[in-house]
Amino acid sequence: xxxxxxxxxxxxxxxxxxxxxxxxxxxxxxxxxxxxxxxxxxxxxxxxxxxxxxxxxxxxxxxxxxxxxxxxxxxxxxxxxxxxxxxxxxxxxxxxxxxxxxxxxxxxxxxxxxxxxxxxxxxxxxxxxxxxxxxxxxxxxxxxxxxxxxxxxxxxxxxxxxxxxxxxxxxxxxxxxxxxxxxxxxxxxxxxxxxxxxxxxxxxxxxxxxxxxxxxxx
Amino acid sequence: xxxxxxxxxxxxxxxxxxxxxxxxxxxxxxxxxxxxxxxxxxxxxxxxxxxxxxxxxxxxxxxxxxxxxxxxxxxxxxxxxxxxxxxxxxxxxxxxxxxxxxxxxxxxxxxxxxxxxxxxxxxxxxxxxxxxxxxxxxxxxxxxxxxxxxxxxxxxxxxxxxxxxxxxxxxxxxxxxxxxxxxxxxxxxxxxxxxxxxxxxxxxxxxxxxxxxxxxxxxxxxxxxxxxxxxxxxxxxxxxxx
Amino acid sequence: xxxxxxxxxxxxxxxxxxxxxxxxxxxxxxxxxxxxxxxxxxxxxxxxxxxxxxxxxx
Numbered sequence: 001x002x003x004x005x006x007x008x009x010x011x012x013x014x015x016x017x018x019x020x021x022x023x024x025x026x027x028x029x030x031x032x033x034x035x036x037x038x039x040x041x042x043x044x045x046x047x048x049x050x051x052x053x054x055x056x057x058x059x060x061x062x063x064x065x066x067x068x069x070x071x072x073x074x075x076x077x078x079x080x081x082x083x084x085x086x087x088x089x090x091x092x093x094x095x096x097x098x099x100x101x102x103x104x105x106x107x108x109x110x111x112x113x114x115x116x117x118x119x120x121x122x123x124x125x126x127x128x129x130x131x132x133x134x135x136x137x138x139x140x141x142x143x144x145x146x147x148x149x150x151x152x153x154x155x156x157x158x159x160x161x162x163x164x165x166x167x168x169x170x171x172x173x174x175x176x177x178x179x180x181x182x183x184x185x186x187x188x189x190x191x192x193x194x195x196x197x198x199x200x201x202x203x204x205x206x207x208x209x210x211x212x213x214x215x216x217x218x
Numbered sequence: 219x220x221x222x223x224x225x226x227x228x229x230x231x232x233x234x235x236x237x238x239x240x241x242x243x244x245x246x247x248x249x250x251x252x253x254x255x256x257x258x259x260x261x262x263x264x265x266x267x268x269x270x271x272x273x274x275x276x277x278x279x280x281x282x283x284x285x286x287x288x289x290x291x292x293x294x295x296x297x298x299x300x301x302x303x304x305x306x307x308x309x310x311x312x313x314x315x316x317x318x319x320x321x322x323x324x325x326x327x328x329x330x331x332x333x334x335x336x337x338x339x340x341x342x343x344x345x346x347x348x349x350x351x352x353x354x355x356x357x358x359x360x361x362x363x364x365x366x367x368x369x370x371x372x373x374x375x376x377x378x379x380x381x382x383x384x385x386x387x388x389x390x391x392x393x394x395x396x397x398x399x400x401x402x403x404x405x406x407x408x409x410x411x412x413x414x415x416x417x418x419x420x421x422x423x424x425x426x427x428x429x430x431x432x433x434x435x436x437x438x439x440x441x442x443x444x445x446x447x448x449x450x451x452x453x454x455x456x457x458x459x460x
Numbered sequence: 461x462x463x464x465x466x467x468x469x470x471x472x473x474x475x476x477x478x479x480x481x482x483x484x485x486x487x488x489x490x491x492x493x494x495x496x497x498x499x500x501x502x503x504x505x506x507x508x509x510x511x512x513x514x515x516x517x518x
Contacts, residue, residue: 165353169392215373443497
């Protein structure tokens with residue numbers, strides 16, 4: 001399973017675009033929003049938590065269909081299914097690899113982009129924390145969506161339609177943490193709920209993803 | 219005598235055919251009585267004026283919007299556990315009805331909200347969760363459409379329905395939490411529904427009964443169509459083989 | 461108008477449009493269901509007649 005993880009990571013680095021693409025998308029969205037909304041610092045600061053979270057979510061979404069698609073095309077996935085690893089392990093490793101290539105760079109880049117959005121000072125640590133807690137859930141949920149649509153020709157759009165409603169709780173709590181952090185309010189409850197969703201999703205969703213994968217490889 | 223005998227498509231077709239002969243007229247009568255009574259024979263309410271008449275559409279549609287998803291959840295579980303095809307097809311048949319009902323609840327709510335709240339749309343927890351429920355319906359329907367092999371489609375949509383149910387409930391609580399900090403007046407709809415005068419209560423009950431019968435009728439009709447479609451596919455496949 | 465409850469007052473447009481929209485959606489659903497049922501049924505009858513099998517179970 002570790003071998004699977006390192007293989008995925010190596011592929012992402014060598015194929016290029018693994019790390020860069022999601023990050024670039026994140027940057028572009030965050031730059032575009034002030035162009036659309038207007039340059040007033042106050043307005044930007046107010047919407048910054050929401051925009052940063054929505055942008056992170058979209059950047060995550062962008063690379064979801066790559067999780068299984070390439071392996072499915074060249075038959076690697078069928079080989080993996082016959083390997084002595086449970087499918088639950090495969091999907092967990094895939095989700096982890098997706099998080100390291102997409103979620104982690106977002107977490108690291110977010111404070112820089114928050115500067116562009118005029119996020120108030122106290123919000124920065126909470127932005128990083130909320131993304132750190134929340135993006136794994138995005139990867140795990142996204143892997144479930146990718147497992148559902150793995151064999152489909154035009155899966156990309158469908159994948160977004162399936163996955164985005166599932167992102168609602170994570171988005172709400174994640175943005176809430178940053179908003180309260182920036183305003184200096186108490187934020188224990190949303191932090192715990194966000195962590196709870198991530199933990200629950202990471203523990204339970206791999207079973208659903210594995211079930212979907214089994215059906216698709218039947 | 220067990221409920222599982224209806225998992226046999228032949229028995230299901232016979233029984234549902236007999237049931238429908240009663241259900242269709244019953245649906246027509248109940249819906250007509252409930253809606254005509256509600257529309258033409260209820261007095262205007264003192265605060266809401268005649269807009270109170272919208273309740274006879276809004277409440278039953280909202281109830282069905284949620285309960286249709288619940289029915290799909292049960293049917294999906296039955297399919298996953300016992301592999302009865304009728305069950306999977308019933309879940310597929312119920313989804314468009316649930317989606318339509320959710321849409322009706324949203325639209326009538328928006329039309330009612332415009333004069334009452336002064337806005338078509340407020341990000342009230344209830345409204346927001348209904349919108350999210352509608353998105354879940356869309357995703358579920360899209361997945362059915364996208365997959366060609368019917369058994370694979372049934373499996374995958376069932377898994378989606380289970381996961382979606384959990385996340386729909388999570389979203390409901392998240393949305394409640396999210397809006398608390400914004401404004402308080404959200405309990406407006408709740409308050410009004412708790413004390414409903416008799417003049418509105420009876421037609422409302424009849425209307426809810428009518429919508430319920432409508433749902434059952436439509437699910438049966440659509441499931442029958444799906445069963446026929448499956449048989450058609452099987453016969454065509456056999457023809458190609460020969 | 462003899463029925464006082466039918467006087468909708470200033471909310472006439474609101475009530476009527478709500479009823480119109482809801483009934484239109486319901487009718488749309490019924491028509492779509494009915495049309496698809498008819499098409500499938502006709503095709504099935506045709507194939508069954510061609511293959512010389514017994515009619516389906518109803």
